[in-house]
Amino acid sequence: MRQPLLNELVSEEDRLIQQAVRAFVDSEIMPVRQQLDDDKDHILIDKISEKLKVMGFQRGVVPETYGGLPQRSVVGTSVLMEEIARGDVGLAVSLGCTWWCTRPAVLANNEAVLRKVAAVFCGDELRRGCFAMTEPEAGCDVENPALHGKRISTRAILDGDEWVLNGSKRFPSNAGISAYYCVVCTTDPSLGDEGIALIYVPHPSEGLSFGKFENKAGMQADRNCDIYLDNVRVPKENRAAGPGEDAKLLHINLTLGRIGSGAMAVGAAQGAFEAVLEYTRNRIVAGKPVREHSICAGMLADMAIGIETARTYYLTAAYMFAHPETYGPLESPGHLSRGSIAKVYGAEVAIMATNKAMELMGSYGYMREFDVEKYWRDCKEIQLWEGGAQLGRFDVVRGYYDFQMSDR
Ligand SMILES: Cc1cc2nc3c(=O)[nH]c(=O)nc-3n(C[C@H](O)[C@H](O)[C@H](O)COP(=O)(O)OP(=O)(O)OC[C@H]3O[C@@H](n4cnc5c(N)ncnc54)[C@H](O)[C@@H]3O)c2cc1C
Structure with a gap:
C-alpha cells in the first residue's frame, strides 16, 4: 500500500527496525487505536509503552557507552516515529519527547547528565522525558x-x-x-x-x-x-553545555522536533489513507465501489502524491541532518529550514489527506469506529505545535535569506 523507501536514504538496519515496528503497530496498536483516547488512566497506554520499552526504545535514548544502545541516526528515529504515529500519534510523540529531552545532553556529550539519565532510562521501569x-x-x-x-x-x-x-x-x-x-x-x-x-x-x-x-x-x-x-x-x-552553546542546542533540537513532526504527520496521513482505501473498496455507491469512480480515484491519488512527497522530504531533511560534514553544522539555518519544510508541508498534507479521506467515507468518516476522525484530530495539532504554521514558515525562508521579521 505504499512505495518502497529509497535504499540510499534509509539503511538496511533502519528498514529492518521499521518492519519490526510496523508489525508491532499492526498487532498491538491498530486493534485498540480507538480506545486510546478514552484511556484517561493510561492503563492500555502504559501497557503498550511498556512493550515499546522492552523492544529497547527507551534505552535507545542513551548512548551505548552509558548503558544504552548504539545511537540511531535521525533517519532511523524519524522512520520509527512515522510507523508509531500510523497507529497513534500520542504514543509516537510521547516516546519521541523522551528522546528530545536527552538529545541536548547527548549532543553536548555532557557526561554528568548522561550518567544520571542513563540510570533512569536504562533501568527496568517505564520512564519518560x-x-x-x-x-x-x-x-x-x-x-x-x-x-x-x-x-x-x-x-x-x-x-x-x-x-x-x-x-x-x-x-x-x-x-x-x-x-x-x-x-x-x-x-x-x-x-x-x-x-x-x-x-x-x-x-x-x-x-x-x-x-x-x-x-x-x-x-x-x-x-x-x-x-x-x-x-x-x-x-x-x-546545564547541557554553557553560554552560547545551549542556544545552538535549542535550535538543533527544534530542527529535530520539526523533522520528527513531519514524520509523525506522514504516519497519521498513512494511517488514514490505508483506512480509506479499504473502506472505499467495499462501499458501493451508484452501482460500484466508491474508489472505482474517477472523481474519487483522483482524490485518492492526491492523497498518495502528498504522502509520498512529504515522506521523501522528511527523509531527505533527516539524511542531511545525519551528514553535517556535507550539509553544514547542525545549528545552521539550512537544517532548521529543511526541518521546517518537513513539518509545515507534512502537516498540511496530513490535514488535506484526512479531510479527503473523511469526504470519501461520507458520515461514516466522522464516526469514531472508522478510525479516520482520530487521525483528522491528531494531525491538526502537529501543525500547531512547535512553532505553528507561521513561525515554521519564517524558519523556512531563513534558509534562503536573512529574514529580519521587521513587523515584530
Ligand atoms: C499535544 C501537544 C504537545 C506539545 N508538546 C510540547 C513539548 O514537548 N514541549 C514544549 O515546550 N511545548 C509543547 N507544546 C506546546 C506547543 O509547542 C506550543 O503550543 C506551540 O509552539 C505554539 O505556542 P502557543 O500555543 O503559545 O502559540 P503562540 O506562540 O501564541 O502563537 C499563536 C499564533 O501566532 C503565530 N505566530 C507565532 N510567531 C509569529 C510571528 N513572529 N509572526 C506572526 N505570527 C506568529 C503562530 O503560528 C500561531 O498561529 C505542545 C502542545 C500540545 C498541544
Whole structure:
C-alpha cells in the first residue's frame, strides 16, 4: 500500500527496525487505536509503552557507552516515529519527547547528565522525558531564533554550585509523568542567545510541581500540563553545555522536533489513507465501489502524491541532518529550514489527506469506529505545535535569506 523507501536514504538496519515496528503497530496498536483516547488512566497506554520499552526504545535514548544502545541516526528515529504515529500519534510523540529531552545532553556529550539519565532510562521501569520550552506568555517566541531567547521568562540563577530555577512552562509533552525535564530557561534575557540555558531537572525535586492534565481533542497518550518551578535547585553540572552553546542546542533540537513532526504527520496521513482505501473498496455507491469512480480515484491519488512527497522530504531533511560534514553544522539555518519544510508541508498534507479521506467515507468518516476522525484530530495539532504554521514558515525562508521579521 505504499512505495518502497529509497535504499540510499534509509539503511538496511533502519528498514529492518521499521518492519519490526510496523508489525508491532499492526498487532498491538491498530486493534485498540480507538480506545486510546478514552484511556484517561493510561492503563492500555502504559501497557503498550511498556512493550515499546522492552523492544529497547527507551534505552535507545542513551548512548551505548552509558548503558544504552548504539545511537540511531535521525533517519532511523524519524522512520520509527512515522510507523508509531500510523497507529497513534500520542504514543509516537510521547516516546519521541523522551528522546528530545536527552538529545541536548547527548549532543553536548555532557557526561554528568548522561550518567544520571542513563540510570533512569536504562533501568527496568517505564520512564519518560520532557523537553520543556513553551511558557504561558511565550509559545513560538521561545523558539523564534530572531528573538534570541529574550522572551523566555523562566530564570536560572547560579548560586554557588547550584542552579536555582524559577518560572513556569505550559503544555510540554510528558509533563507531570517524566523522570527528567530538560528546561529551556535564561540566565538573563538581556544577554540574548548567551543567556539561553538548557538545564536538566529530575523528578522529584523540591519546588517542582504540576497543574492538572489538559483535556485535548486527542493524543491521550501524551500528557500535557503546566510545570511550576519554585526555587528548584540542581547541580551546576546539569546545564547541557554553557553560554552560547545551549542556544545552538535549542535550535538543533527544534530542527529535530520539526523533522520528527513531519514524520509523525506522514504516519497519521498513512494511517488514514490505508483506512480509506479499504473502506472505499467495499462501499458501493451508484452501482460500484466508491474508489472505482474517477472523481474519487483522483482524490485518492492526491492523497498518495502528498504522502509520498512529504515522506521523501522528511527523509531527505533527516539524511542531511545525519551528514553535517556535507550539509553544514547542525545549528545552521539550512537544517532548521529543511526541518521546517518537513513539518509545515507534512502537516498540511496530513490535514488535506484526512479531510479527503473523511469526504470519501461520507458520515461514516466522522464516526469514531472508522478510525479516520482520530487521525483528522491528531494531525491538526502537529501543525500547531512547535512553532505553528507561521513561525515554521519564517524558519523556512531563513534558509534562503536573512529574514529580519521587521513587523515584530
Ligand atoms: C499535544 C501537544 C504537545 C506539545 N508538546 C510540547 C513539548 O514537548 N514541549 C514544549 O515546550 N511545548 C509543547 N507544546 C506546546 C506547543 O509547542 C506550543 O503550543 C506551540 O509552539 C505554539 O505556542 P502557543 O500555543 O503559545 O502559540 P503562540 O506562540 O501564541 O502563537 C499563536 C499564533 O501566532 C503565530 N505566530 C507565532 N510567531 C509569529 C510571528 N513572529 N509572526 C506572526 N505570527 C506568529 C503562530 O503560528 C500561531 O498561529 C505542545 C502542545 C500540545 C498541544
